[in-house]
Amino acid sequence: MKNRPPWQKILYKRQPYEDNFTDYDTFLAGLKRNSNFTEYQFSQLVLDSTVINNQISLVAIFISIFYYTLIQSITTPVLVGSTSIVTIVGYIFSVISGSSLSGNNLKANVRSMIILLISIWGLSPVLRSLTAPISEDTIIVLTLLFFAVHLYFQDYGYLIGLSEKYFAPVSLNAAIFASVCLVSRLPSTVHVFAIMFLAIEIFALSPMLRHHLKKYSYWLDKVSSLILFASSIYLLKNISLVFTWMYVLSVSFISVICPICLVYMQRYKNILHGPWDEAIPSREKVFFKE
């Protein structure tokens, strides 16, 4: 039995132990498994998934309203009027509930809205002829593709309240491009203006409103998700039963099947922490003069 001093975890002294010696008392003593692990709850996941479903519903609603406009079920004044009413209601709501979106400057906001409307009105003839020569099949494929890109790259973190800045240029551009593709099939320039106004409202303005709504009242947000869900089904029903079923299936996939999979896979979670981790520098300057 060798009478040697206890092994120390140091490198500056040559110790009477072979180099591949392992002191099992201290080896991997600093290893922490699954330390900061918060387990996902199924109900929480289902409720949180409504943010994705909202986006899908909005896309479905937009496409169905476009279709109704195309077959002249909705007239242009009705469309522009209702879009304006929804925008004004949303604006009033955000001002009343004290969000910082509007910046409390009514004149500036009204002015920018008017500028926006005039630009869309001015650009409508251009937008209408932009994708006119493209064949209808290609238009359908392009629209679907770009709405899929829009859904994939959307900033859901902002919508659910995790971050404070909306940053999803790819998704916004994809949505606007998809609407431009659609708009070329419309009968007149006024229709183009109406649909583009709707597109701007849904894809550019509503994220801020939804973010604020979620922060303001959790349950109001959930109620609005239900309303969007019901409206999409109601609007799609008269267009095509196939689309309605596709919509319902995709929503249930996101809200039911995905949470089940995620909760099931928690058992494989293996977060490892130890002294080898790159430190997170704390730059808080709390120092005291003695």
Add this chain to the structure above:
Amino acid sequence: MGGVELHLYQLSSCLIKRGNKVVMITHAYGDRKGIRYLSSGLKVYYLPIQPFYNQNSFPGVVVPTNIALLRNILIREKIEIVHGHQAFSTMAQEMIFQSKVMGYKTVFTDHSLFGFADVSSILTNRLLQLTMGVYVSHVICVSHTSKENTVVRGNLDERDVSVIPNAIDYTRFTPDPKQRDKNSITIVVITRLTYRKGIDLLADVIPLICEEFPNVNWIIGGDGPKRIVLEETRENYQLHDRMKLLGNVEHAHVRDVLVQGDIFLNCSLTEAFCIAIVEAASCGLLVVSTAVGGVPEVLPDDMILQAEPTTNDIFLSMSEAITKISEGDFLNPFVVHNRVRNMYSWYDVAERTEIVYSRLRQEKQETHQERINRLSKNQGAYGSKFFFVILIACIFILRILEYLLPEEYIDEAVDFDHRHKIVHNNIEEVQ
């Protein structure tokens, strides 16, 4: 030179001095191709393979020319053991694999710490699990923390991993207290200026220290993307006369910068083994460092002051260090240098590496079947099939090469016996 290259050069030189034959294989560097001899007697093969990304060559694992080149070199030089370094080197991984299949013994040295959470770590760990678990006979790590990290991420047996620390050339890093400014305390920082080296923390601490201690000056050497942060700090707090930014310092001049200082500061967020603090201690400086990774194991407590990687704690440790120096409470620089002399030397590293090599001598040759079994146990269902295909391809190419270029027809290289080197008036003769 980077830390790993220095390690390779010094280790090879010491192994050669101990009577071993060492040959280094690397890829081409710009125009530098072919065979070169370094003054220590080391023969370097610059293979005609160009790097394609980030100084790494393309991992042509089953490219016949790569295998043929390697086989040729290994047979010519009568190599017994192949030692690969650094997880980031594609060439090391590739050559370890190919030489193991050819039947040579392999060793791997890991120089860095890895996390587990991000994509690059996950992929690299998977690959290293294969290399270290199946194709390497023994693994060497540079610190005990590095050993723990390697064992966990490679899923290895602890007895297959040895800890052999890095070292420094202490003859080059000698103190010179006359170079210090007697009227002020100088703090030296020499590091790459990147996020990983904690430059944000450094930029926070500098104004705090300068305000608290009016006779403290800073010398900062090194370059990198975070240099702008330090320059901003200098601008904002008007420290132009107290803070010197030297830019990139060549390794040959590092000692000249170090001896001008009283204290050396290291703020890294992660280090497997920090050679910089050993170099600083060898020059007689008092070291202040963040206690991350392998740093707590490197120097004894009376030569280093450790801090948590936070601005507050680094400030406290620096204050303690400055007070110690100004009160004359720190050891004489030559005393410190002599202690470091006995702690880390490349001869020691070479001797311990030789112990690893001799242990390999007794290892018996593994058959292909045994290797395939180890492979399937090591990787998952899909991984093992994929790597199995690569293994078979490599064996197939080797058989073809053995037929086309049989071993008997390959010339043996002449060994350069440097012991008989005589230098007369700048002419070298060999007897």
